[in-house]
Structures are given as C-alpha cells and as structure tokens.
Amino acid sequence: xxxxxxxxxxxxxxxxxxxxxxxxxxxxxxxxxxxxxxxxxxxxxxxxxxxxxxxxxxxxxxxxxxxxxxxxxxxxxxxxxxxxxxxxxxxxxxxxxxxxxxxxxxxxxxxxxxxxxxxxxxxxxxxxxxxxxxxxxxxxxxxxxxxxxxxxxxxxxxxxxxxxxxxxxxxxxxxxxxxxxxxxxxxxxxxxxxxxxxxxxxxxxxxxxxxxxxxxxxxxxxxxxxxxxxxxxxxxxxxxxxxxxxxxxxxxxxxxxxxxxxxxxxxxxxxxxxxxxxxxxxxxxxxxxxxxxxxxxxx
Numbered sequence: 566x567x568x569x570x571x572x573x574x575x576x577x578x579x580x581x582x583x584x585x586x587x588x589x590x591x592x593x594x595x596x597x598x599x600x601x602x603x604x605x606x607x608x609x610x611x612x613x614x615x616x617x618x619x620x621x622x623x624x625x626x627x628x629x630x631x632x633x634x635x636x637x638x639x640x641x642x643x644x645x646x647x648x649x650x651x652x653x654x655x656x657x658x659x660x661x662x663x664x665x666x667x668x669x670x671x672x673x674x675x676x677x678x679x680x681x682x683x684x685x686x687x688x689x690x691x692x693x694x695x696x697x698x699x700x701x702x703x704x705x706x707x708x709x710x711x712x713x714x715x716x717x718x719x720x721x722x723x724x725x726x727x728x729x730x731x732x733x734x735x736x737x738x739x740x741x742x743x744x745x746x747x748x749x750x751x752x753x754x755x756x757x758x759x760x761x762x763x764x765x766x767x768x769x770x771x772x773x774x775x776x777x778x779x780x781x782x783x784x785x786x787x788x789x790x791x792x793x794x795x796x797x798x799x800x801x802x803x804x805x806x807x808x809x810x811x812x813x814x815x816x817x818x819x820x821x822x823x824x825x826x827x828x829x830x831x832x833x834x835x836x837x838x839x840x841x842x843x844x845x846x847x848x849x850x851x852x853x854x855x856x857x858x859x860x861x862x863x864x
Contacts, residue, residue, distance in 0.1 A: 577729035581717035588692045588716070589831040591822050593838060598688045599829065602714050614682040621679045622712070629709045632664055636706070668706055672699040673844060675708035683839055691837030698847030699840075718832060747778065750787045757787075 566573070566581075573579045588600040598610045604626060612619030635654045655661035667675060672695060680686045688711065690699055695707040719725050731741045751759040751767065759769040776783060780800050784792055819830040837843060 571730075571733055573726070573729045573733060577732050579725060579729050580720040582720050583715050584718055584832040586829070586831055587713060587833070588711075589822060589829060589834040590688045590692060591834070591836060592684055592687070595823075596684060597822065597824060598684060599824070599831075600688075600692065600711075600713070604714055611685050611688075614684045615680070618680045618682050618685040622685070625679060625709060626712050626714075628660065628663075629712050631660055632658065635664075666705075667708075669703060670705035671702055672697070672704040672707040673840070675705045676840075679708075686840045687837040687843075690840055690843050691835045693835065694837070694843060698844075700844055700847060716833065747776075748786065750774070750783075752787050752791065 569575055583602065585602045586599045587602060589597065590599075591597045596614070598613075599607075600610070601607050604623065608619045608623050610619075611622045635651065635658060638648075638654065639651050652665075655664055658664070672690070676686050676689050676699075680689065689708065690711075692711045695704065695710060697704045697707060699707070734741055745766070746763040747760045748763050749761040750757050751761060751769070757770070757774045759767060760774060761767050778786075780803070784797065784800055789797060819832055820834055821828045821830050822834065823829075
C-alpha cells in the first residue's frame with residue numbers, strides 16, 4: 566500500500582486520511598492525553614503528568630523505530646518466505662539483546678518500569694488494548710503498540726479496500742465468489758488440490774490453496790492424521806484469550822471532548838479508568854470466565 570504496488574490508489578480511488586490528532590484518552594478526573602502526529606507535541610502531553618514519562622515516550626518511540634524493520638520483515642511475510650527468523654535478526658542487531666529481554670517480559674512489566682504515572686500507563690495500555698492480557702509473559706512487544714505518529718483511516722470506511730481488491734482481481738480475469746462456505750479440502754497425492762463447498766461445488770487449484778479459515782475449523786476439513794501430531798498439538802493448546810466487542814458508528818461529526826481552551830474533535834478515542842482495571846479484567850475473565858460490573862474498559 567505504501568508504494569501502491571497493486572495500483573489501488575492510482576486506479577481504484579482508495580484514499581487514506583491521516584487523522585490528527587491520532588488518539589485521545591479522557592480520564593474520570595477530567596485530565597486527558599492526546600496523541601498527535603507531531604512527536605514533540607505528544608511527549609508534552611505525557612509530560613503534563615510526569616517529565617520522566619514524557620522522556621520515556623520519546624525513548625520508546627526511538628527504540629521502536631530502530632527495530633521496526635526487524636519485526637516488519639517477518640510480520641508481513643508469509644511463513645517460510647522471510648529468510649532469517651526474528652531471533653536471528655535480533656542476534657545481529659545492535660539493540661538485539663535488549664529486545665530479546667523485552668520480548669520475554671510482559672507488557673505490564675515494560676510499561677510499569679518505563680512510566681511512573683498511571684494516566685500515562687493507562688494510555689499506553691488502552692490505545693488500543695492488546696488482545697493478550699498485559700501481565701502475560703512474552704507480551705512485551707505490545708507495550709509499544711500505542712506508539713505511532715500516524716494511523717491512516719480509509720476514506721469511506723474499511724470496506725473500500727475490499728471493494729478495490731475485488732475490482733483488481735476481476736481486472737486480471739479473476740472471479741470473486743461470496744457466500745461459498747468451504748467444508749472440505751480436496752487432498753490428492755499428499756497435497757491440497759482444491760476445495761469443496763457446502764453447496765457441493767468443487768474448485769480445483771492450479772498453483773495453491775490459500776486460506777484464512779480459523780485453524781480450529783481447518784483441521785476438521787481433512788483426515789487429521791494428515792496434519793501431523795505437532796500441528797494438531799499446537800491447535801489443541803491454542804487459546805483465544807480475551808474477547809472484545811466493538812461497536813462502530815457512522816456519525817455526522819466526530820466525537821468532541823472538553824480540553825483546555827475549548828473542545829477537541831477526534832476520530833478515535835479510548836477510556837481506561839486505570840491500569841489496575843485492565844490488569845484485573847485480564848485476570849478475572851480468562852481464569853474465572855466472569856465479567857466485571859466496573860465502568861467500561863474502552864469506548
């Protein structure tokens with residue numbers, strides 16, 4: 566998308582808006598933190614609560630930028646095509662040892678150790694909240710998920726991208742079929758050669774079968790002995806972690822929050838009462854399967 570490799574911007578009218586401010590979090594005591602595209606301005610927001618935390622945000626921003634290519638190089642590459650693993654890339658990086666420790670730590674450990682004010686910690690935990698409980702080991706990378714200098718929003722909604730991709734495929738004589746639930750993988754000579762749908766229709770593959778079907782459903786679409794024990798064990802031990810419900814609204818104007826000198830209109834905002842609120846939720850829900858009656862996590 567950055568280089569418009571599929572010409573979705575040039576030929577199919579996709580336009581991404583760089584919202585500024587990026588994110589806003591209001592707190593019950595009337596204070597707030599606003600994240601701007603201007604890094605200095607965002608650091609000043611954190612410094613309202615703690616000069617140390619303002620410096621911590623900048624430091625973590627720089628740490629994230631220095632290592633971004635390592636994680637992006639594997640995160641946006643299909644498995645088996647990325648060359649060196651993340652571990653191998655980190656071993657060669659000047660900050661690799663620090664990041665090996667970061668990855669082993671929990672998100673909460675990283676944020677607790679770098680920030681001293683709970684407002685700043687809450688912002689870093691809740692914009693947006695991680696799907697992995699923040700106190701879980703090896704979630705340290707999520708401590709950096711709130712750090713950004715842009716968060717592009719597609720004009721017309723995220724469905725615009727799907728429509729453009731469909732037009733791109735059709736322009737190359739491809740066919741897009743909807744409402745075609747796949748129920749079985751066609752296995753021939755030890756490889757997947759196509760799929761069978763719920764309506765009985767069959768589709769054969771010339772080169773490959775690609776899937777975004779959930780892995781728990783995928784394993785039931787062919788005899789399980791074909792997957793191998795290691796793969797099935799990985800599926801059996803997978804956990805969905807915390808569930809979230811998101812509501813999106815089409816509004817005539819953006820939400821407005823009271824700030825010093827007037828009001829602030831933002832495209833994205835969040836509310837997190839305190840870090841303890843999210844830590845408690847992350848403990849109670851996965852372990853006990855119960856909800857909480859406290860104020861909502863995010864809006």
